[in-house]
Amino acid sequence: xxxxxxxxxxxxxxxxxxxxxxxxxxxxxxxxxxxxxxxxxxxxxxxxxxxxxxxxxxxxxxxxxxxxxxxxxxxxxxxxxxxxxxxxxxxxxxxxxxxxxxxxxxxxxxxxxxxxxxxxxxxxxxxxxxxxxxxxxxxxxxxxxxxxxxxxxxxxxxxxxxxxxxxxxxxxxxxxxxxxxxxxxxxxxxxxxxxxxxxxxxxxxxxxxxxxxxxxxxxxxxxxxxxxxxxxxxxxxxxxxxxxxxxxxxxxxxxxxxxxxxxxxxxxxxxxxxxxxxxxxxxxxxxxxxxxxxxxxxxxxxxxxxxxxxxxxxxxxxxxxxxxxxxxxxxxxxxxxxxxxxxxxxxxxxxxxxxxxxxxxxxxxxxxxxxxxxxxxxxxxxxxxxxxxxxxxxxxxxxxxxxxxxxxxxxxxxxxxxxxxxxxxxxxxxxxxxxxxxxxxxxxxxxxxxxxxxxxxxxxxxxxxxxxxxxxxxxxxxxxxxxxxxxxxxxxxxxxxxxxxxxxxxxxxxxxxxxxxxxxxxxxxx
Numbered sequence: 001x002x003x004x005x006x007x008x009x010x011x012x013x014x015x016x017x018x019x020x021x022x023x024x025x026x027x028x029x030x031x032x033x034x035x036x037x038x039x040x041x042x043x044x045x046x047x048x049x050x051x052x053x054x055x056x057x058x059x060x061x062x063x064x065x066x067x068x069x070x071x072x073x074x075x076x077x078x079x080x081x082x083x084x085x086x087x088x089x090x091x092x093x094x095x096x097x098x099x100x101x102x103x104x105x106x107x108x109x110x111x112x113x114x115x116x117x118x119x120x121x122x123x124x125x126x127x128x129x130x131x132x133x134x135x136x137x138x139x140x141x142x143x144x145x146x147x148x149x150x151x152x153x154x155x156x157x158x159x160x161x162x163x164x165x166x167x168x169x170x171x172x173x174x175x176x177x178x179x180x181x182x183x184x185x186x187x188x189x190x191x192x193x194x195x196x197x198x199x200x201x202x203x204x205x206x207x208x209x210x211x212x213x214x215x216x217x218x219x220x221x222x223x224x225x226x227x228x229x230x231x232x233x234x235x236x237x238x239x240x241x242x243x244x245x246x247x248x249x250x251x252x253x254x255x256x257x258x259x260x261x262x263x264x265x266x267x268x269x270x271x272x273x274x275x276x277x278x279x280x281x282x283x284x285x286x287x288x289x290x291x292x293x294x295x296x297x298x299x300x301x302x303x304x305x306x307x308x309x310x311x312x313x314x315x316x317x318x319x320x321x322x323x324x325x326x327x328x329x330x331x332x333x334x335x336x337x338x339x340x341x342x343x344x345x346x347x348x349x350x351x352x353x354x355x356x357x358x359x360x361x362x363x364x365x366x367x368x369x370x371x372x373x374x375x376x377x378x379x380x381x382x383x384x385x386x387x388x389x390x391x392x393x394x395x396x397x398x399x400x401x402x403x404x405x406x407x408x409x410x411x412x413x414x415x416x417x418x419x420x421x422x423x424x425x426x427x428x429x430x431x432x433x434x435x436x437x438x439x440x441x442x443x444x445x446x447x448x449x450x451x452x453x454x455x456x457x458x459x460x461x462x463x464x465x466x467x468x469x470x471x472x473x474x475x476x477x478x479x480x481x482x483x484x485x486x487x488x489x490x491x492x493x494x495x496x497x498x499x500x501x502x503x504x505x506x507x508x509x510x511x512x513x514x515x516x517x518x519x520x521x522x523x524x525x526x
């Protein structure tokens with residue numbers, strides 16, 4: 001708490017503030033430099049995120065499976081739905097379903113429960129069920145049999161406790177696939193295999209127990225007709241024909257020769273009782289490949305536009321980052337407009353961005369030697385060894401680096417020479433020779449190189465290291481250290497000013513006291 005000018009009448013607080021404002025100019029300049037570095041770091045990192053997204057697309061373009069997309073048509077869609085993998089061979093196949101895969105299941109008879117179902121004893125009171133009772137359930141699936149006895153205290157536990165115990169049982173071998181449920185409205189228990197395929201489920205009374213009989217779920221899979229109660233269905237494998245050969249599967253989803261069939265129903269039978277086969281046609285999916293390539297070109301154009309915008313963005317050198325005092329004098333809109341100008345052009349003519357743009361542009365216009373495929377047209381063999389051959393060329397504004405797609409020409413190339421188009425993008429080199437690689441393989445290297453350069457320059461926002469070892473990160477740390485030194489120095493300078501003015505006040509106060517004393521003496525002598 002300081003009060004200035006008590007003796008001198010001078011407002012030295014204002015004078016010191018003005019003096020300190022002059023002293024703070026180098027510190028303010030450091031703060032502005034730091035802010036500019038932070039903005040540049042943010043812009044570099046934003047570009048790296050854009051590069052990372054594009055790199056993911058380029059990675060897919062390196063894969064042959066991207067260009068081997070197949071389209072399937074099944075004549076009878078009620079039999080199965082079919083999809084083709086990249087390794088499926090184009091052609092026409094026959095397919096028929098003789099039997100769907102089913103899981104073993106038990107439908108218990110109506111229990112005739114009493115109204116009170118709070119415990120099994122009360123629910124089955126008419127059948128004199130009490131005390132500890134048990135049932136034994138065996139499941140055979142994939143050639144393995146698992147058996148377990150489930151005990152329940154019928155005096156304290158309900159039918160739902162028994163159901164939960166069955167459903168939550170986990171044997172060490174992990175093959176228990178039995179699920180049970182109780183429908184109170186139907187008053188029946190349902191037990192089923194959670195997986196389809198050949199197998200069975202057997203339910204019998206536990207030792208010294210009649211609980212399975214009381215619940216009416218006792219079964220004998222080996223002789224279902226002898227069951228005391230409950231309807232029973234054995235599990236069965238699916239049976240299907242592919243090109244006239246019969247196969248079986250425990251699941252209703254089957255894969256064969258690169259095709260995946262989801263079985264939906266049994267095929268119709270002919271007069272002899274044999275299943276009538278339907279046809280499955282597999283063709284190369286030209287539309288999908290064309291879309292993948294055009295989407296890739298769109299993302300490339302978006303990338304080069306982003307890089308170009310930063311490289312040629314106007315720099316407003318008069319718009320330095322605002323100080324706190326300057327912000328107080330502006331409205332929020334004025335602050336936003338000022339900051340926009342301050343951030344503009346920070347990466348103008350940046351060498352890293354310029355290098356990335358040059359590399360990717362050269363790659364997109366380069367020739368890929370020894371591409372496979374090719375087709376004959378007008379007596380000449382045409383090899384799709386560059387993007388321009390498949391209808392991808394620069395726009396009329398060559399300097400923009402933007403590409404445009406002639407979709408008719410691209411579609412023609414994909415239809416006539418799918419292998420060549422695939423090779424143009426995916427070709428690799430046994431010796432990692434860059435000049436021997438396909439477009440996508442080269443681009444992937446270009447983007448990785450550019451991202452590494454930006455990371456070295458600006459680091460990464462997702463970097464979990466506490467220490468930012470990037471070039472800009474080190475510059476910011478250096479400025480922070482210099483700002484700390486400046487804060488200490490400014491504090492010392494301000495203290496010195498106050499000490500000097502305080503000394504002046506004390507001297508003036510002493511002079512005033514002496515002057516008052518002299519006046520008093522002269523007045524007394526007169």
